Structures are given as C-alpha cells and as structure tokens.
Amino acid sequence: MSPSPENELAVSNPPSQSDDNYNSSAEKDEPLLFTRYPQPPREKSNISEMLEEYPEEDTTLRRICRENVWPGLGLFAGDFLLFSVIHLNALWEEAYPECFGYYAQCSRALVRSISYTSIWGLMCGMIGIGTLASFKGRRYGSLLTAAIMCIGGACIAITSLIPDQEVIFTSMAIFLFVFGVGLGGEYPLSAASATEKAMVDMYEKQVQVDREVAEQRRAELDNAADKAESGTEKCSDSEPASASEAENPAATTTEKAQPSSPTSVGSGENFDEDEAFIIEQERGQRVLGVFTMQGIGIFLSAFVLLVLLIVFGQIGGSDENRASDYNEMSLEIIWRVIVFAGVGFLLLTLNSRYEYLEESEVWASDAKSRRRRALLNTEDIAAAFSYEKAKDGTEVKDATMKRSDSMASDTSDNSEVLDMKLKDHSADRVASTLSLAWRNYWHRLFGTSLCWLLWDVAFYGNKLFLVKFLFSITQSNYSVLGQAFVATIISGVSLAGYYAATKVIDHPMVGRQKLQLWGFGVVGLLFTLCGFMFDKLPSLALIICYLLCTFFGQCGPNATTYIVPSEIFPTEVRTMFHGISACFGKVGALIAAILFNRLSEVDMFLACGYASFIGVVLTFLFIPDAGPLDLYALDERWQMILDGKKSEYDGPANDPQFCSYYERKKMGLPW
Numbered sequence: 001m002s003p004s005p006e007n008e009l010a011v012s013n014p015p016s017q018s019d020d021n022y023n024s025s026a027e028k029d030e031p032l033l034f035t036r037y038p039q040p041p042r043e044k045s046n047i048s049e050m051l052e053e054y055p056e057e058d059t060t061l062r063r064i065c066r067e068n069v070w071p072g073l074g075l076f077a078g079d080f081l082l083f084s085v086i087h088l089n090a091l092w093e094e095a096y097p098e099c100f101g102y103y104a105q106c107s108r109a110l111v112r113s114i115s116y117t118s119i120w121g122l123m124c125g126m127i128g129i130g131t132l133a134s135f136k137g138r139r140y141g142s143l144l145t146a147a148i149m150c151i152g153g154a155c156i157a158i159t160s161l162i163p164d165q166e167v168i169f170t171s172m173a174i175f176l177f178v179f180g181v182g183l184g185g186e187y188p189l190s191a192a193s194a195t196e197k198a199m200v201d202m203y204e205k206q207v208q209v210d211r212e213v214a215e216q217r218r219a220e221l222d223n224a225a226d227k228a229e230s231g232t233e234k235c236s237d238s239e240p241a242s243a244s245e246a247e248n249p250a251a252t253t254t255e256k257a258q259p260s261s262p263t264s265v266g267s268g269e270n271f272d273e274d275e276a277f278i279i280e281q282e283r284g285q286r287v288l289g290v291f292t293m294q295g296i297g298i299f300l301s302a303f304v305l306l307v308l309l310i311v312f313g314q315i316g317g318s319d320e321n322r323a324s325d326y327n328e329m330s331l332e333i334i335w336r337v338i339v340f341a342g343v344g345f346l347l348l349t350l351n352s353r354y355e356y357l358e359e360s361e362v363w364a365s366d367a368k369s370r371r372r373r374a375l376l377n378t379e380d381i382a383a384a385f386s387y388e389k390a391k392d393g394t395e396v397k398d399a400t401m402k403r404s405d406s407m408a409s410d411t412s413d414n415s416e417v418l419d420m421k422l423k424d425h426s427a428d429r430v431a432s433t434l435s436l437a438w439r440n441y442w443h444r445l446f447g448t449s450l451c452w453l454l455w456d457v458a459f460y461g462n463k464l465f466l467v468k469f470l471f472s473i474t475q476s477n478y479s480v481l482g483q484a485f486v487a488t489i490i491s492g493v494s495l496a497g498y499y500a501a502t503k504v505i506d507h508p509m510v511g512r513q514k515l516q517l518w519g520f521g522v523v524g525l526l527f528t529l530c531g532f533m534f535d536k537l538p539s540l541a542l543i544i545c546y547l548l549c550t551f552f553g554q555c556g557p558n559a560t561t562y563i564v565p566s567e568i569f570p571t572e573v574r575t576m577f578h579g580i581s582a583c584f585g586k587v588g589a590l591i592a593a594i595l596f597n598r599l600s601e602v603d604m605f606l607a608c609g610y611a612s613f614i615g616v617v618l619t620f621l622f623i624p625d626a627g628p629l630d631l632y633a634l635d636e637r638w639q640m641i642l643d644g645k646k647s648e649y650d651g652p653a654n655d656p657q658f659c660s661y662y663e664r665k666k667m668g669l670p671w
Contacts, residue, residue, distance in 0.1 A: 074145060078183035089114075119593065122180040122181075125182060129144060130185060130189070130577075130579020133576075134573055138192065138193045142190075143353055144182075145183070184586070187562070187578070191563060191566035194566075196631065283627065291563070306488050309481045310481070312327075314327065314481065362631060453591075455561055456586065457588040457607070458527070460592050493551050501554065505559065512560050512627050513620075513660075516619045520612045520613070521613075523552050527605050528606060567626045571631065620661060624658055625658065629652060629658045633651055633652045636651055
C-alpha cells in the first residue's frame with residue numbers, strides 16, 4: 001500500500017479555491033497582503049485577455065506589449081508632447097519671428113514661460129497625484145493622470161488653431177501647466193504599478209512552479225512506493241537493507257525530489273520564511289522596460305519633426321539667407337500635426353486605461369489589510385508614534401497596542417460601521433502615518449530626492465540648452481532641420497542607454513546602487529573633462545564626450561532615480577514618496593532652466609560635472625539596493641512600525657545587503 005504524501009506536499013501544493021484556507025487572510029485578522037498565492041482572477045473581456053500571460057501562446061512581441069508598451073503608454077504619450085514643445089522652439093523662431101525673434105507680439109516673459117510652466121505643473125502633479133494614489137489606489141490615480149493630460153493636450157491643440165499668435169502661446173503656457181500636472185502624476189504611478197505588477201506576476205509564476213514540483217514529487221513518490229511493493233513481493237524471503245527503508249520506502253526518493261523552484265516558496269521542509277522574501281526575478285527589467293517608453297516618446301518627437309520637415313521641404317539654407325527658404329504655412333502645419341498626434345496618443349492612453357486597467361493587487365491587498373487590522377481607530381498608530389517619539393525607548397503598554405475583540409467582531413462583517421469609524425479618525429491617522437513614515441524613511445527620501453535633483457540639473461539642462469551646447473562645440477548655427485537631426489541622434493543614443501539599463505539592472509554584479517554610483521561618476525568625469533579641456537579638445541572629441549555623457553546618464557542615474565523610490569518604500573506611501581522624489585528632480589530642472597541662462601558654455605559643463613560628483617556621495621551614503629527584496633517584506637516591517645513593534649522586527653528588510661551605508665551604521669550592522 002503506497003504511503004500518503006500529504007506531509008511532503010503540504011507547502012509545495014498551492015491551495016485551491018475550494019480550500020478553507022484559500023482566503024484565510026481575508027477571514028482572519030491576518031493581512032491579505034501576505035497571502036502566498038494570488039486570488040482567483042476576475043472575468044475579463046477578449047481584448048483584456050490579450051494582456052494576460054498564457055505560456056503556451058505567449059510570444060516575445062506579445063510579452064513586450066503586455067509588460068512594457070501598454071503600462072508605459074502614458075509616459076510615451078506625455079513625453080512625446082512635452083519634448084515636442086522643446087524641439088519645436090527652433091521652428092517657432094522661424095514661423096513666428098514677431099513672438100520669438102524681436103518680441104513684438106509676445107513678451108520675452110511669455111516666451112520663456114513656455115519652458116517653465118510645464119515644469120511647475122510636473123511638480124504639482126508628482127506630489128498631488130502621487131499622494132492621492134497612495135490613498136485612493138493606482139487605477140484611480142492612473143485614470144486621473146491620463147484625463148488631465150488629455151484635457152491639457154486637447155486645449156493646446158484647439159487653441160493652436162486661433163490665428164492670433166499671442167493668444168496661441170499664452171494659452172499654450174497655461175495649458176502646459178495643466179498638462180504637466182497629469183504627466184507629473186504619471187511618474188510615481190507608472191513606477192509603482194510596474195513594480196507591484198512584476199511582483200504579482202512573479203508569485204503567479206511561482207505558483208505554477210510549485211504545482212509542477214508537487215506533481216513531480218507525487219509521481220516519484222508513487223513510483224517509489226510501487227517499486228517497493230513489487231520488490232517486497234518478489235524478494236519476500238530476502239532481508240531488507242535497513243529497517244528504516246522498509247518502513248519508509250520513499251525516504252530516499254523524497255530527498256532526491258527536491259523542488260526545482262528558483263525561490264524558497266514551496267520548498268517543503270527546507271522552507272525559510274526570510275528567504276521567501278528574497279526572490280530571483282527580473283523586476284528591474286520589467287520596470288525599466290516601462291520607463292523605456294519615455295525614451296521612445298522623446299526619440300519619436302524629434303524623429304517625427306525631422307521627417308515632416310523633409311516631407312514639406314523645409315530644409316533651410318545658409319546662415320545668411322535661411323529664413324527666406326522657409327514657408328510659414330508649412331511650418332505651422334508641421335507643428336500642429338505633431339501636437340494633434342500627441343493628443344491622439346493621450347486619448348488612446350485614457351481609453352485603454354478606462355477599459356482594461358485593473359487595480360494593483362498589491363495596493364488593494366495592503367488597503368484591505370489596513371482596514372481590517374489598523375484602521376478601526378487611531379490608538380494603535382498613536383501609540384506607535386508615541387513609542388517612536390519617546391526618548392527613553394520604553395515600549396508602550398500592550399493594552400494600547402490591541403483592539404478589543406468586541407470592536408473587531410462588530411466591524412468585521414459590517415462595512416458601513418467600518419467606513420464610519422474610518423472617516424471619524426482619517427485625518428488623525430493620516431497625520432500619524434506620515435509622521436511615522438518620515439521618522440523611519442527620511443534618509444531614504446532625502447537620498448532619492450537629492451539624487452534626482454542633481455541628475456535633472458544635468459539631464460534637463462542638456463535638453464533645454466541643446467543648441468547652446470552644440471553651438472559652443474561646433475561654432476556653427478544649425479537650421480531647424482539640423483537641430484531636429486541632432487536631437488534625433490542624441491535621443492537615439494539616449495534610447496540605447498535606456499535599453500542597456502534594462503539589461504544590466506538585475507545583474508547580481510550591478511544592481512541599483514552600483515549602477516547609479518558608477519553612472520554619476522562616469523558622467524561627472526566626462527562633463528568636467530569637457531569643461532577643463534574645452535579649448536584644447538577638437539570638436540569631434542567634445543561631441544563624442546557629450547554623447548557618452550548622454551549614454552551613461554541614461555544607463556545610470558536617469559534609470560535608477562526612477563526605479564529606486566518604487567522599491568524602498570512600503571506600499572502605503574510608495575507613490576507619495578516617489579512623487580516627492582520626482583518633484584525634487586523637477587526642482588533640479590527648474591534650477592537648470594534658470595541658472596544655465598546665466599552661465600558660459602564652460603561653466604555649464606562644469607556645473608553638470610560637479611552636480612554628478614555630489615550625486616556619487618549621496619548615492620553611497622543614502623541609497624540602498626533593494627532590487628532582490630520582496631515588496632511584501634517592506635510592508636511587513638512597516639506594519640510592525642505601525643504596531644509599535646519596530647524593535648521586534650528581524651526580517652529581511654533589515655538585512656545589511658538591503659540597507660544603505662547610513663542605515664547600516666545607524667543600526668550597528670556590519671558592512
């Protein structure tokens with residue numbers, strides 16, 4: 001008779017929907033967030049099924065569209081329109097000399113505001129929508145960003161048809177701010193959603209692996225038992241090799257039937273709770289694949305302008321007579337076609353999200369956990385806040401850390417009562433939560449914010465003053481076509497940097513912190529070299545250095561400043577802190593827009609170099625490498641902080657390899 005393998009397969013077999021423990025975390029006082037296996041999928045339409053993964057039907061193109069193109073469509077459409085405005089400045093100088101030449105119809109302040117208002121809008125959207133998405137959800141925030149971008153872009157396109165130049169660009173300055181608010185919210189939403197989706201997909205793949213391992217082990221155990229029975233019948237007169245083998249004929253086979261799972265989840269008796277949070281994955285590649293859509297949008301904005309200039313024959317002429325070679329009507333058609341194309345991309349983004357975008361499972365689980373465990377009143381978090389604030393370090397009494405059983409039973413099945421109590425204490429709870437988040441994560445927020453600020457000084461400084469950089473290097477003026485061509489080349493090099501970052505970000509020898517550290521270092525060296533050797537190096541050498549700066553900037557701090565904030569903060573404040581970090585980045589862009597107008601070409605190169613070197617120091621001190629760390633580990637630690645049990649947490653989120661240099665020194669952890 002074959003032995004029962006239930007004990008061997010207890011962990012490897014994922015529970016089915018009919019099992020009592022399948023939704024145990026939803027029924028008990030355990031957060032749904034830590035459920036090991038995903039919940040049953042909801043019914044979907046035929047089109048939305050194309051976004052799901054079916055291994056037997058999956059192709060590379062389909063996987064790229066599902067994991068990168070569609071999630072990054074908002075970044076693509078938004079940056080296509082935003083950088084089109086930057087690239088169109090040279091065209092407007094030729095089409096509207098009264099506004100952009102000698103400022104007869106438009107004031108100088110109005111012309112400059114076109115470059116600044118979008119940055120102010122980006123800053124507002126990053127903080128505002130990022131914070132809102134932390135409490136209202138990823139789907140709500142994503143729909144809001146797409147809707148605001150559509151409104152701003154549509155208004156820009158409609159007002160562009162007005163014949164009065166001053167009205168056109170005044171309206172553009174206003175609606176670029178509105179558009180910027182929507183695009184600003186896209187940064188934290190796209191990063192957090194992509195990171196959380198990658199984690200959910202990883203767990204779903206793990207379930208499949210566990211099932212295959214379980215089936216394999218069950219088959220091997222059955223075969224071993226059958227062989228043992230047949231061997232016993234044939235050799236009944238022979239003595240067994242050992243008493244233990246006779247009693248348990250599958251013991252040796254069990255040892256050989258270890259799971260082939262790449263993680264610790266579902267590995268039977270060898271299962272380690274801490275190791276379950278450290279998962280071999282390609283999360284960084286997934287997230288940066290979404291971010292690469294920004295690079296594609298920037299490249300396409302320059303490339304489309306280049307193609308339309310050639311199609312309409314607007315190639316310009318010599319420096320002395322090039323204005324006479326342009327047709328104002330053709331130039332006006334070109335820039336309006338680009339703007340309307342950008343609006344079309346935005347409408348496609350909004351429609352697809354409204355139809356098919358679902359709420360992030362990680363955020364939904366975390367929100368449900370908070371409602372069931374900690375949001376009945378403010379006593380728990382207030383006690384934790386008092387514990388954090390107390391100087392003597394004494395722990396709070398257990399009485400203040402527990403809710404009454406009667407209250408739990410009163411609200412567990414009564415959502416109306418729960419919602420009423422949540423509203424009564426929502427303001428106090430938010431204030432206490434933010435205070436705790438600041439006290440425990442200020443150093444990470446400080447690092448991500450200042451690193452993004454320093455990078456955008458160089459990144460946006462290069463984009464906004466591209467013509468000035470090139471003129472200083474080549475000592476020649478560029479026609480509109482020439483500037484579009486150069487912008488296309490530089491955007492293409494940047495796109496190569498985006499792609500390279502996706503390939504190396506998850507490599508165990510690289511990681512987030514090292515990539516940002518070396519990226520800042522290389523860019524700083526190249527920029528300072530251009531500054532100090534500006535009068536000695538030939539133009540070709542300066543151009544090569546400039547292109548190398550562009551490549552290593554994208555395959556470095558530009559990629560890591562985007563992904564790191566989505567991986568080092570708990571779910572409850574992830575988009576909010578990511579938005580704050582991104583907002584500081586746009587402060588850097590604003591600094592570059594104002595400061596670089598007053599600097600010489602050499603000083604601009606040196607300013608970018610010095611900013612990069614400061615970024616090296618801040619990255620080393622404050623940026624952790626949490627790439628292999630499960631997001632659920634961050635939430636587990638955060639829940640312990642909310643419960644006032646921070647000192648009791650001893651999980652993987654405190655592992656030295658996932659902490660910054662500052663954190664290791666503060667906690668007395670080894671290097």
